[in-house]
Amino acid sequence: MITIRRILVPTDLSSNATPAVRYGAELAEKFGAELVLLSVVNDLALIIPDAVMPTPVAIPDLDGLIAAAKTGVSNLIGELGLGRLNPKIEVRIGSPATEIVAAAGDLKADLVCLGTHGRGGLAHLLLGSVAEQVVRHAPCPVLTVRPPKA
Secondary structure, eight states, X not given: OOOOOEEEEEOOSSTTTHHXXXXXXXXXXXXXXXXXXXXXXXXXXXXXXXXXXXXXXXOOOHHHHHHHHHHHHHHHHHHTTOGGGOOEEEEEXXXXXXXXXXXXXXXXXXXXXXXXXXXXXHHHHHHOOHHHHHHHHOSSOEXXXXXXXX
Protein backbone atom coordinates (compact mmCIF):
# COMPACT_ATOMS: atom_id res chain seq x y z
CA MET A 1 0.00 0.00 0.00
CA ILE A 2 1.20 3.52 -0.76
CA THR A 3 1.88 5.62 2.32
CA ILE A 4 1.98 9.37 1.88
CA ARG A 5 2.79 11.23 5.08
CA ARG A 6 4.22 14.49 3.71
CA ILE A 7 3.44 16.31 0.47
CA LEU A 8 5.72 19.10 -0.73
CA VAL A 9 4.04 21.66 -2.95
CA PRO A 10 6.39 24.27 -4.41
CA THR A 11 4.71 27.48 -5.56
CA ASP A 12 5.95 30.64 -7.24
CA LEU A 13 2.58 32.19 -6.27
CA SER A 14 1.61 32.56 -9.93
CA SER A 15 -1.82 31.55 -11.23
CA ASN A 16 -0.13 28.65 -13.04
CA ALA A 17 0.94 27.18 -9.69
CA THR A 18 -2.50 27.33 -8.06
CA PRO A 19 -3.88 24.09 -9.59
CA ALA A 20 -0.88 22.17 -8.20
CA VAL A 21 -1.49 23.67 -4.75
CA ARG A 22 -5.12 22.55 -4.95
CA TYR A 23 -4.10 19.01 -5.99
CA GLY A 24 -1.52 18.82 -3.21
CA ALA A 25 -4.03 20.04 -0.63
CA GLU A 26 -6.68 17.58 -1.79
CA LEU A 27 -4.21 14.69 -1.65
CA ALA A 28 -2.99 15.77 1.79
CA GLU A 29 -6.56 15.77 3.03
CA LYS A 30 -7.35 12.34 1.52
CA PHE A 31 -4.17 10.72 2.85
CA GLY A 32 -4.11 12.58 6.17
CA ALA A 33 -0.67 13.85 5.16
CA GLU A 34 1.23 16.95 6.20
CA LEU A 35 1.12 19.67 3.55
CA VAL A 36 4.29 21.73 3.08
CA LEU A 37 4.09 24.79 0.82
CA LEU A 38 7.50 25.82 -0.47
CA SER A 39 8.46 29.16 -1.96
CA VAL A 40 11.95 29.58 -3.39
CA VAL A 41 13.43 33.06 -3.48
CA ASN A 42 15.63 33.17 -6.55
CA ASP A 43 19.26 33.93 -6.00
CA LEU A 44 19.66 36.58 -8.71
CA ALA A 45 23.30 35.66 -9.22
CA LEU A 46 22.10 32.27 -10.49
CA ILE A 47 19.64 33.80 -12.93
CA ILE A 48 21.63 36.70 -14.34
CA PRO A 49 25.35 35.99 -14.38
CA ASP A 50 27.65 39.01 -14.20
CA ALA A 51 29.14 38.11 -17.56
CA VAL A 52 25.91 38.93 -19.42
CA MET A 53 25.12 42.15 -17.58
CA PRO A 54 26.68 45.38 -18.90
CA THR A 55 26.27 47.08 -15.52
CA PRO A 56 25.92 45.68 -12.01
CA VAL A 57 22.40 44.75 -10.95
CA ALA A 58 21.14 46.05 -7.61
CA ILE A 59 20.44 43.05 -5.44
CA PRO A 60 17.20 43.37 -3.46
CA ASP A 61 17.06 42.96 0.30
CA LEU A 62 17.00 39.20 0.90
CA ASP A 63 15.22 39.50 4.24
CA GLY A 64 12.51 41.53 2.54
CA LEU A 65 12.13 38.92 -0.21
CA ILE A 66 11.89 36.11 2.34
CA ALA A 67 9.26 38.00 4.33
CA ALA A 68 7.32 38.72 1.12
CA ALA A 69 7.43 35.04 0.16
CA LYS A 70 6.10 34.00 3.59
CA THR A 71 3.36 36.61 3.36
CA GLY A 72 2.48 35.50 -0.17
CA VAL A 73 2.18 31.85 0.87
CA SER A 74 0.15 32.81 3.96
CA ASN A 75 -2.20 34.83 1.74
CA LEU A 76 -2.51 31.88 -0.65
CA ILE A 77 -3.46 29.61 2.25
CA GLY A 78 -6.22 32.06 3.16
CA GLU A 79 -7.42 32.55 -0.43
CA LEU A 80 -7.68 28.81 -1.06
CA GLY A 81 -9.15 28.00 2.36
CA LEU A 82 -6.31 25.67 3.31
CA GLY A 83 -6.07 26.72 6.96
CA ARG A 84 -7.95 23.59 8.05
CA LEU A 85 -4.96 21.53 6.85
CA ASN A 86 -2.52 23.57 8.95
CA PRO A 87 0.08 23.64 6.14
CA LYS A 88 3.71 24.26 6.95
CA ILE A 89 5.41 27.16 5.13
CA GLU A 90 8.97 26.67 3.92
CA VAL A 91 11.03 29.41 2.22
CA ARG A 92 14.42 28.72 0.67
CA ILE A 93 16.93 30.80 -1.27
CA GLY A 94 18.58 29.66 -4.48
CA SER A 95 17.78 28.01 -7.77
CA PRO A 96 14.16 26.77 -7.69
CA ALA A 97 14.78 23.27 -9.09
CA THR A 98 17.79 22.67 -6.86
CA GLU A 99 16.01 23.90 -3.75
CA ILE A 100 12.83 21.93 -4.47
CA VAL A 101 14.81 18.70 -4.85
CA ALA A 102 16.83 19.49 -1.71
CA ALA A 103 13.68 20.30 0.27
CA ALA A 104 12.06 17.03 -0.85
CA GLY A 105 15.05 15.16 0.55
CA ASP A 106 15.53 17.26 3.70
CA LEU A 107 11.85 17.12 4.61
CA LYS A 108 11.52 13.45 3.66
CA ALA A 109 8.62 14.22 1.35
CA ASP A 110 6.70 11.26 0.04
CA LEU A 111 5.36 13.24 -2.92
CA VAL A 112 6.15 16.50 -4.70
CA CYS A 113 3.21 18.16 -6.42
CA LEU A 114 4.12 21.04 -8.74
CA GLY A 115 2.87 22.94 -11.73
CA THR A 116 4.27 22.33 -15.18
CA HIS A 117 4.44 26.05 -15.89
CA GLY A 118 5.80 28.78 -13.66
CA ARG A 119 6.63 32.38 -14.31
CA GLY A 120 9.18 31.45 -16.97
CA GLY A 121 10.96 34.29 -18.74
CA LEU A 122 14.74 34.64 -18.79
CA ALA A 123 15.25 32.11 -16.00
CA HIS A 124 13.46 29.45 -18.07
CA LEU A 125 15.62 30.18 -21.11
CA LEU A 126 18.83 29.96 -19.10
CA LEU A 127 17.98 27.13 -16.72
CA GLY A 128 15.33 25.05 -18.49
CA SER A 129 12.09 23.80 -17.04
CA VAL A 130 12.00 23.64 -13.25
CA ALA A 131 9.39 20.88 -13.40
CA GLU A 132 11.56 18.82 -15.74
CA GLN A 133 14.60 19.13 -13.47
CA VAL A 134 12.56 18.22 -10.39
CA VAL A 135 11.06 15.15 -12.11
CA ARG A 136 14.57 14.00 -13.07
CA HIS A 137 16.22 14.52 -9.68
CA ALA A 138 13.60 14.34 -6.89
CA PRO A 139 14.10 11.57 -4.32
CA CYS A 140 10.36 10.76 -4.37
CA PRO A 141 7.50 10.59 -6.87
CA VAL A 142 6.50 13.87 -8.54
CA LEU A 143 3.01 14.77 -9.66
CA THR A 144 3.02 17.50 -12.31
CA VAL A 145 -0.13 19.54 -12.81
CA ARG A 146 -0.86 21.50 -15.97
CA PRO A 147 -2.63 24.84 -15.64
CA PRO A 148 -6.10 24.99 -17.18
CA LYS A 149 -6.27 26.06 -20.81
CA ALA A 150 -7.09 29.75 -21.16
